[in-house]
Amino acid sequence: MVKPVILTGVRSNEEPTLGNFLGAFTPMVEMQKKYAGDYQINMFVPDLHSFTTPIDHSNLKQNTLHNLKYFVAAGLDLDNSDTFLYRQSYIPAHSEMAWILDCFTYVGEMQRMTQFKEKSAEHAASVTMGLMNYPVLMAADILLYGAEYIPVGEDQFQHLEITRDIAMRFNNKFGDILVVPKSTADQMRFIQRDKGLRVRSLTNPAKKMSKSSEDEKSKICLSDNPSVARKKIMSATTDSLASVNFDWEKQPGVTNLLKIKSLLSGRSQDDINAEWVGCERYGDLKISVADTVEEFLTNFHLKYKSITDEELIYKLEKSEEKMRKIAGETLLRVQKAVGLR
Numbered sequence: 001m002v003k004p005v006i007l008t009g010v011r012s013n014e015e016p017t018l019g020n021f022l023g024a025f026t027p028m029v030e031m032q033k034k035y036a037g038d039y040q041i042n043m044f045v046p047d048l049h050s051f052t053t054p055i056d057h058s059n060l061k062q063n064t065l066h067n068l069k070y071f072v073a074a075g076l077d078l079d080n081s082d083t084f085l086y087r088q089s090y091i092p093a094h095s096e097m098a099w100i101l102d103c104f105t106y107v108g109e110m111q112r113m114t115q116f117k118e119k120s121a122e123h124a125a126s127v128t129m130g131l132m133n134y135p136v137l138m139a140a141d142i143l144l145y146g147a148e149y150i151p152v153g154e155d156q157f158q159h160l161e162i163t164r165d166i167a168m169r170f171n172n173k174f175g176d177i178l179v180v181p182k183s184t185a186d187q188m189r190f191i192q193r194d195k196g197l198r199v200r201s202l203t204n205p206a207k208k209m210s211k212s213s214e215d216e217k218s219k220i221c222l223s224d225n226p227s228v229a230r231k232k233i234m235s236a237t238t239d240s241l242a243s244v245n246f247d248w249e250k251q252p253g254v255t256n257l258l259k260i261k262s263l264l265s266g267r268s269q270d271d272i273n274a275e276w277v278g279c280e281r282y283g284d285l286k287i288s289v290a291d292t293v294e295e296f297l298t299n300f301h302l303k304y305k306s307i308t309d310e311e312l313i314y315k316l317e318k319s320e321e322k323m324r325k326i327a328g329e330t331l332l333r334v335q336k337a338v339g340l341r
């Protein structure tokens, strides 16, 4: 029997932060634990998507491996036979499918995409066809594998909706060719992502911790030296109320520290709060959180170093062989439908 497909793309442009680890890597690993067996899990690196805005191309290939190693260090099981790990550019059907879908997608639809509008404002000097075409390639990524569930952040919901629109439009014209992914509401029900799980910036706790921020002190990168990370926690912005409370509105800085402490130590939030709420000396809380962060990074780096390029590439190549076959079958159905074969 064919298993239903869960598919997710993990971008690898910038150095991930503690926020990405807690908000994306860990949930992904938990998803694998929960659903492997009943579902097929496709995890891929959308490397063709990574230069829709300008990047440094010299380390693109290496970055892909580097980021995937983080997932493995976070606990992703490479030996699981329901999990496929692959690079988009190694499966030519993605590009070919995107071209065909392009011819059933309207320019107006792409121009209306929020992410396109934001990014084209940000990179006004180089609004490329690639940037505009981003969601169509994403639709190809999804539709080639008949994926039903696509766990993504809210910023990608609009792209999922357009994927559904494109699939339904294609099916209306050519018959039942493509699997239409579940609606956003169904996706959310299925994934049950903890929406509150957002680690905040250490320097401006009103905002989330962002990997693209130029303020190094605002974020803890997974590559940070543990002692550097320690200093960042010690200098985190708090408030002048002089009493620890778990309150995102009034005291986001200390609340963020309490949250990090709970997530990294594996202790419940109630347990952590019982220990710290009411404490007047923020310095003590910071030392405790800094200890946890330092220990976490030290262990995480050890795990990272124990993963070899060889074992990762072996998994990638085996998955890519299988995915080329699956994607090729869908592409052939589509090519036949449009009269190419």
Ligand code: TRP
Pocket (backbone or CB within 6 Å): 007, 008, 009, 010, 011, 046, 049, 137, 138, 141, 142, 150, 151, 152, 156
């Ligand atoms: N656009 C996604 C992001 O920015 C990455 C992505 C590309 C993706 N193709 C995908 C995610 C297909 C899910 C499915 O996070």
